[in-house]
Amino acid sequence: MTDKPNSVSWIAADWGTSNLRVHGVGADGAILAEAASDEGMGSLAPDAFEPALLRLVGPWLGAGVTPVLAAGMVGARQGWTEAAYRAVPCPPLAPGGLTRAPTRDPRLAVWIAPGLSQARPADVMRGEETQIAGAMALHPGFDGVMCLPGTHSKWARVSADEVTGFQTCMTGELFALLARQSVLRHSLAGEVSDDASFDEALSDALSRPERVAARLFSIRAESLLSGLSPEAARGRLSGRLIGMELAATRPWWLGQRVVLIGSAPLCATYARALAAQGVPSETLPAAGCTLAGLSTLLPGLPR
Amino acid sequence: MTDKPNSVSWIAADWGTSNLRVHGVGADGAILAEAASDEGMGSLAPDAFEPALLRLVGPWLGAGVTPVLAAGMVGARQGWTEAAYRAVPCPPLAPGGLTRAPTRDPRLAVWIAPGLSQARPADVMRGEETQIAGAMALHPGFDGVMCLPGTHSKWARVSADEVTGFQTCMTGELFALLARQSVLRHSLAGEVSDDASFDEALSDALSRPERVAARLFSIRAESLLSGLSPEAARGRLSGRLIGMELAATRPWWLGQRVVLIGSAPLCATYARALAAQGVPSETLPAAGCTLAGLSTLLPGLPR
Numbered sequence: 169m170t171d172k173p174n175s176v177s178w179i180a181a182d183w184g185t186s187n188l189r190v191h192g193v194g195a196d197g198a199i200l201a202e203a204a205s206d207e208g209m210g211s212l213a214p215d216a217f218e219p220a221l222l223r224l225v226g227p228w229l230g231a232g233v234t235p236v237l238a239a240g241m242v243g244a245r246q247g248w249t250e251a252a253y254r255a256v257p258c259p260p261l262a263p264g265g266l267t268r269a270p271t272r273d274p275r276l277a278v279w280i281a282p283g284l285s286q287a288r289p290a291d292v293m294r295g296e297e298t299q300i301a302g303a304m305a306l307h308p309g310f311d312g313v314m315c316l317p318g319t320h321s322k323w324a325r326v327s328a329d330e331v332t333g334f335q336t337c338m339t340g341e342l343f344a345l346l347a348r349q350s351v352l353r354h355s356l357a358g359e360v361s362d363d364a365s366f367d368e369a370l371s372d373a374l375s376r377p378e379r380v381a382a383r384l385f386s387i388r389a390e391s392l393l394s395g396l397s398p399e400a401a402r403g404r405l406s407g408r409l410i411g412m413e414l415a416a417t418r419p420w421w422l423g424q425r426v427v428l429i430g431s432a433p434l435c436a437t438y439a440r441a442l443a444a445q446g447v448p449s450e451t452l453p454a455a456g457c458t459l460a461g462l463s464t465l466l467p468g469l470p471r
Numbered sequence: 472m473t474d475k476p477n478s479v480s481w482i483a484a485d486w487g488t489s490n491l492r493v494h495g496v497g498a499d500g501a502i503l504a505e506a507a508s509d510e511g512m513g514s515l516a517p518d519a520f521e522p523a524l525l526r527l528v529g530p531w532l533g534a535g536v537t538p539v540l541a542a543g544m545v546g547a548r549q550g551w552t553e554a555a556y557r558a559v560p561c562p563p564l565a566p567g568g569l570t571r572a573p574t575r576d577p578r579l580a581v582w583i584a585p586g587l588s589q590a591r592p593a594d595v596m597r598g599e600e601t602q603i604a605g606a607m608a609l610h611p612g613f614d615g616v617m618c619l620p621g622t623h624s625k626w627a628r629v630s631a632d633e634v635t636g637f638q639t640c641m642t643g644e645l646f647a648l649l650a651r652q653s654v655l656r657h658s659l660a661g662e663v664s665d666d667a668s669f670d671e672a673l674s675d676a677l678s679r680p681e682r683v684a685a686r687l688f689s690i691r692a693e694s695l696l697s698g699l700s701p702e703a704a705r706g707r708l709s710g711r712l713i714g715m716e717l718a719a720t721r722p723w724w725l726g727q728r729v730v731l732i733g734s735a736p737l738c739a740t741y742a743r744a745l746a747a748q749g750v751p752s753e754t755l756p757a758a759g760c761t762l763a764g765l766s767t768l769l770p771g772l773p774r
Contacts, residue, residue, distance in 0.1 A: 253696075285692075285695075285696055286692075287696070289685075289689050289692075290689050290692040290693040290695075290696050290697065291688070291689060291692045292691075292692045292695055292696065320654070320688060335685055336685075336688040336689075336692070337684045337685055337687075337688065338653065338654070338684075338687050338688050339684065341653050341654065342649075342653075342687075345648040345649070345652060345653060346645075346648070349648060349652070350641065350644050350645075350648060351623070351641070351644065377680050377681035377683075378680035378681070378718040378719060378721070379718075379719045380680075380683075380715065380719065381640045381641075381642065381712075381715040381716045381718065381719035381720075382592075382638055382639075382640055382719035382720065383719075384640075384641050384645075385594070385623060385639040385640065385641050386592050386593050386594060386639075388595075389588075389589075389592075389593040389594045389595045389639070390593040392588075392595055393556075393588055393590065393593050393595065394593065409684075412683065412684040413684045415681040415682075415684065416681060416682045416683065416684035416685035416686075417684075417685065418681070
């Protein structure tokens, strides 16, 4: 879908560390085109961002100026241009707070949404604030907790149209490192995770969080000594790490109804884990929330 | 030190996943030669072990047969030849339990010491059993707890000349993955760790183990927001992970006097952590324990 839809009125860019995803949006809000590449922030020098963007959206540009609204690590200090964090409590996005990125092509006007920071405990996010803004646009008046599971899971409290606080857990990154690079990699294979093993490890991590450090290598030992299946091993590692996250974030979800934002399979895993604690949840797709969040910025753009 | 000491009577080999270390020992127990290479088990096919060994010890061999006693991952299923685990409770080494490795060079007779296994909770070790045997030889009648900090830290209970149980924590591997490959790598640099930061993170992890998952990313956030130094960041990560290990192994060290076996700097870190809990410890060097352990096998070798 990189044809030339002449009526693209603005472009939404989700620009993370590893990937760039763009949507060409019409004046009526319809998605007219989409494209993606692996030219994430992590692999680009500052002057390489504009060419990377043009490779994807060049065919969508008309004669005039097309605004591009971008969220994510593109606004980090090591990104295209730094969009300084906004400190919570504050609305997740503020139209006046956009940072203009330097461009050469006269057809482009690129605006980057800044991330959020929290002084105590120290925490930061970039990209998730846009998804939270999108979820709030989809749920006007929302008051409660949002969880964005992923490489760095975020838990955010939303009240009176503001993010009042948030908490990051490195659960996805820990899982990837342990599953792919630690000695446990020999015991895990494929992408299938056994539900019963997940549930048991989750419950154990939540009820005895102090023992987690003693429960990781046992996955390897059981596969050596008693043939633990790769699916069971994967379920256990996932359950144990998500259990650690839920143990650390108990005040965030206890007695709450949680809105999950992310990929469908990962949100289903978190929904299962929360349901086991008696916590209901609802899932919103990450891409839809990013687009809805960036859309809220459009009316405030300088003309 | 790979000269030709003609009087080498036997060779001790510490053959792990990443390294091979050999000592040429005289009839009186004196170390006459030593050598090392990075030809660890992880990088060798079964028929590559003998050549790797000969590259180091070839110059030490005389006309007759020189026995080589080896400990470590060399005896794993993916190693030179499998030396099946012995199940605890049992003495850490048993002369009758050695496995002969296939060799072509008539000057070599290679014997591999098997590791230990534990059925419940499932656990395994390879190499550490030899250090434990060495420490027991240095402390006849020892009754208590030994801790071997490292990539995979081992805690072992020793009583009546047997290992009665043990527990592995992946603390060293977790630290290496997080310090070198996770997002925290941007905040850590060098090898220096700040003691006060270590102590604080250790105490926090021990008193609130359920919050550890929420305390890792904050290292990165604080370095972004308030310029946390690399030394403080390193101290915090180390303190938090060793704190997780001590939280999980509390029944092993509480009210005990612990014998630490390992590298001097790592043992000093664990000694500091244990001392903060009121637990005295004594440190024995790993290489000396391996040699002392393998020495106990010599009298039982087939002639």
